[in-house]
Amino acid sequence: MTRINLLPWREMLRKEKQRQFISVAISAAVLMSMIILYIHMHIGAQIKSQTARNEYLNKEINSVEKKIKEIQALESEKKNLLARMNVIQQLQGKRPEIVHLFYELMSNVPSGIYLTSVKQKGAALVIEGVAQSNARVSAFMRNLALTDWLEEPRLEVIQAKQKKGEERTSTFKLHVQQTQQEVQG
Secondary structure, three states: OOOOHHHHHHHHHHHHHHHHHHHHHHHHHHHHHHHHHHHHHHHHHHHHHHHHHHHHHHHHHHHHHHHHHHHHHHHHHHHHHHHHHHHHHHHHHHHHHHHHHHHHHHHOOOOEEEEEEEEEEEEEEEEEEOOOHEEEEEEEHHHHHHOOOOEEEEEEEEEEEEEEEOOOEEEEEEEEEOOOOOOOO
């Protein structure tokens, strides 16, 4: 019987399969490393692109925030100017009041009374003066109560003085409230 030795053939087939396996494994490893390199480069490019976008957005946000601060500064300046304008308008509206006030005082002072001081704190007036008699002070207070511009006359102090050879005089201190009137003109 003849014997055929198939061992070398099988060994050659095994070596061939091993060589194919190694070449497929190396090809797969190269292909995988190329895919991983591509993915790494692609993700790196996306990160770089997103970083550039974020930087652009941050620059725009900073410029918008600067503009917002400028707008807020302008708005506060506008409010200050409007407040000043309102104060000026109120003062302009109240300018004629002092004229009316002095007219009312002048027209209601009876003869025999001399005013020495008129002080105003808000709507309150403090009037000081000299009168020849207490009755003239009473008449002055009645006259003030009847005016449209003044109300609630209240006598604080009245002191009678008489020097030798002179008439008797009284110094007085009177409080009056100024009413709120619409001034036309």
